Structure formats: C-alpha cells, structure tokens
Amino acid sequence: MSRRFLTLALVAMTLAACGQQQQPHMPPPVVGVVVIKRQPVPLSAELPGRTDPYAVSEVRPQVSGIILHRLFTEGSTVKAGQPLYQIDPAPYQAAYDNAKAALATAQAKAKRYAALVKANAIAPQDNDDAQAAYLQAKANLETARINLGWTKITAPITGRISASSVTEGALVTAQQSTALATISTLDPIYVDINQSSAELLALKRAAMKGQIDSKAPLTADVALTLDDGSTYPQKGKLEFTDVTVDPTTGAVQIRAIFPNPDGLLLPGLYVRATITEGVDPGGILVPQQGVSRDQKGNPTALVVDSHNIARLRQLTVGQAIGSNWQVLSGLKPGDRVIVEGLQKAQADMPVTPAPAQNVKP
Numbered sequence: 495m496s497r498r499f500l501t502l503a504l505v506a507m508t509l510a511a512c513g514q515q516q517q518p519h520m521p522p523p524v525v526g527v528v529v530i531k532r533q534p535v536p537l538s539a540e541l542p543g544r545t546d547p548y549a550v551s552e553v554r555p556q557v558s559g560i561i562l563h564r565l566f567t568e569g570s571t572v573k574a575g576q577p578l579y580q581i582d583p584a585p586y587q588a589a590y591d592n593a594k595a596a597l598a599t600a601q602a603k604a605k606r607y608a609a610l611v612k613a614n615a616i617a618p619q620d621n622d623d624a625q626a627a628y629l630q631a632k633a634n635l636e637t638a639r640i641n642l643g644w645t646k647i648t649a650p651i652t653g654r655i656s657a658s659s660v661t662e663g664a665l666v667t668a669q670q671s672t673a674l675a676t677i678s679t680l681d682p683i684y685v686d687i688n689q690s691s692a693e694l695l696a697l698k699r700a701a702m703k704g705q706i707d708s709k710a711p712l713t714a715d716v717a718l719t720l721d722d723g724s725t726y727p728q729k730g731k732l733e734f735t736d737v738t739v740d741p742t743t744g745a746v747q748i749r750a751i752f753p754n755p756d757g758l759l760l761p762g763l764y765v766r767a768t769i770t771e772g773v774d775p776g777g778i779l780v781p782q783q784g785v786s787r788d789q790k791g792n793p794t795a796l797v798v799d800s801h802n803i804a805r806l807r808q809l810t811v812g813q814a815i816g817s818n819w820q821v822l823s824g825l826k827p828g829d830r831v832i833v834e835g836l837q838k839a840q841a842d843m844p845v846t847p848a849p850a851q852n853v854k855p
C-alpha cells in the first residue's frame with residue numbers, strides 16, 4: 495500500500511509540474527489614457543430665473559366719455575400709434591369749434607386794437623388786454639385740440655395686448671385707476687436670474703486671487719433651458735448685475751435679454767439660465783469616465799507613472815464642463831489618466847498605456 499501511495503503521489507507532482515510549465519505568463523492589460531494639459535476653462539453656472547416683458551404699458555383714457563368702438567383684437571400684437579379705442583368725440587369736437595370761434599374773435603380784436611393804439615385812439619392798457627385775450631383764446635384752442643385727439647386712444651408701445659377691461663358703450667373717466675388693457679413687449683424679452691450672494695462672493699475672491707479671469711462679463715452669452723427640459727434655440731446676452739442683495743432671499747439679480755421672434759417665451763415663465771461667470775486661464779479638465787468614487791464618495795483617478803504602474807490619485811473636482819470634470823487638485827500637466835479599460839486596471843499593478851480613442855480632456 496505504501497509503495498502504491500508513493501507512486502500516485504509522484505504522478506500527481508509530475509502532472510502539477512507540467513501544468514505549471516504550460517501556464518502562459520499574462521501580459522499587463524492595455525488601457526487607454528489621456529495626457530493632462532492646462533487650458534482656458536470657461537466657468538458657467540445654471541441658475542433659476544423667470545421671464546419678464548421688455549416693456550409694459552397700461553392703457554388708460556386721458557379724457558372722459560363713452561367708448562364707441564374697440565379697434566383691436568384681444569391677444570393680438572399691436573404697433574405703437576395704432577388706434578385701440580374711440581371715445582365719443584362729439585362734446586370735444588363742439589368744445590374745439592367753440593374755442594376756434596373764440597380765437598377768431600379775439601384775433602380780430604387784437605389786430606384792431608393794435609392799430610388803434612398806434613394812432614393813440616385807445617389806452618395802451620386796452621390793447622394789452624386784447625393781446626392777452628388773444629393769447630388765452632389761442633391756448634384754449636390748443637387744449638381743445640389735445641382733448642379731441644385724446645378721444646382716439648392709441649397704443650403707446652408695440653407689443654402683445656391683453657383682454658379689454660371695458661366693452662363698447664362703457665363710460666370711462668380721465669386717468670382712471672383701472673387700465674383699459676395692458677400691452678407687453680415680448681420681443682425681445684428679459685430673463686431675471688437669481689444668483690446666491692455666497693456664489694458671487696466666491697467668484698469675486700477667485701478673481702482677486704487671479705484664479706478666474708472675469709473681464710467683460712456683460713458680453714457673455716446666456717443659454718436657456720425651458721421648464722420642460724428643452725433648450726431654447728436663441729442665445730441671450732447679459733444686461734446687468736444688480737448692486738444689492740435681496741435681504742429676503744440672499745440672492746443677487748442678474749438680467750439677461752433674449753430675442754423672442756416666435757413668442758415662445760411668455761411673461762412669468764420659469765426657466766434655467768446657463769451663464770459664463772469667468773475663465774480659469776490655467777484650468778485642468780479630465781474626462782468624467784476617468785473619474786471614480788471611493789467608498790466615502792470622494793473622486794479618484796488612476797494615473798500611469800513613468801514605470802507604467804497604475805497609481806491611485808485623490809482628486810478635488812469643481813464644475814462639470816461638458817463631458818469633463820474641472821480638476822482643482824490631484825492632477826498636473828503631463829499626467830496620464832486611465833479613461834478606457836478601468837475594469838482591467840487596479841492600483842499598483844502594471845499596465846500597458848495606449849492613447850484613448852475619441853476621448854480628449
């Protein structure tokens with residue numbers, strides 16, 4: 495039995511040795527890498543906002559009277575100077591005609607008295623009174639003409655007009671508190687954006703340290719995302735940044751202006767605006783697919799060293815710039831970051847680096 499057991503053991507050892515000799519040596523896995531470099535990185539922020547008309551005008555009568563006609567279609571676009579309402583002009587036409595007749599009488603008297611005073615036929619005071627009466631009659635005619643013109647109410651601005659608050663036959667009074675209609679200019683249209691004062695303060699500090707170039711912010715383009723997630727096709731421009739902080743919200747208002755030729759944007763619409771706040775002149779970007787998270791949620795990346803060994807790096811990232819992360823610390827120019835074949839690579843193991851396909855930082 496012992497001889498048989500020894501024979502079996504020798505056979506097993508021989509087979510094991512043969513298996514070890516036949517087992518091939520596995521080469522290091524091939525991984526795709528990108529080489530990190532510094533480049534100008536525009537820094538943007540997506541902020542909430544609401545649309546606001548470019549101009550708003552409430553239409554009110556300047557004279558009292560009965561509305562004879564409404565001359566517009568509710569909800570339509572009206573042009574500046576377009577007639578909107580016609581107030582009964584009869585009493586104002588009569589006042590104008592009366593003032594015109596009074597002016598003719600006063601003018602004739604003034605001419606006659608001017609000739610008489612030259613001939614010393616009347617006292618100078620009588621001529622002065624006649625000339626003053628003529629000027630007063632002239633002013634009365636002008637007032638009557640203005641009031642007659644105000645019986646036709648016209649649009650003060652171009653824009654979309656609301657529903658009318660009165661109908662034909664209604665009595666309106668001069669400068670009444672209730673507007674007859676409201677006109678809103680919607681092309682272009684404003685977008686009022688709110689940015690927290692903390693974010694604005696951080697940007698100013700970064701600019702003071704030279705980390706961000708924030709020159710000429712008012713020329714920056716603004717992109718708009720609508721409430722349904724779609725992208726508004728037109729680009730906007732920043733108009734101004736408010737100089738005060740709203741004490742109730744702790745936010746600073748930023749205003750942008752957008753073309754709105756199709757009337758897609760309506761007043762009060764909730765939107766999200768993406769604005770460029772500055773440029774990091776020496777920024778570092780890394781493809782998002784090359785960044786992983788450890789058990790604590792901290793971003794990490796595998797970097798190939800000079801000996802082609804994968805090394806784990808802890809990163810600090812900032813904004814997402816397209817398909818990349820802005821890297822604040824953890825990487826430097828010249829680093830080779832693994833972005834393809836991460837499932838085959840582990841920290842401190844040899845790898846065979848190759849340029850990544852269609853991936854650029």
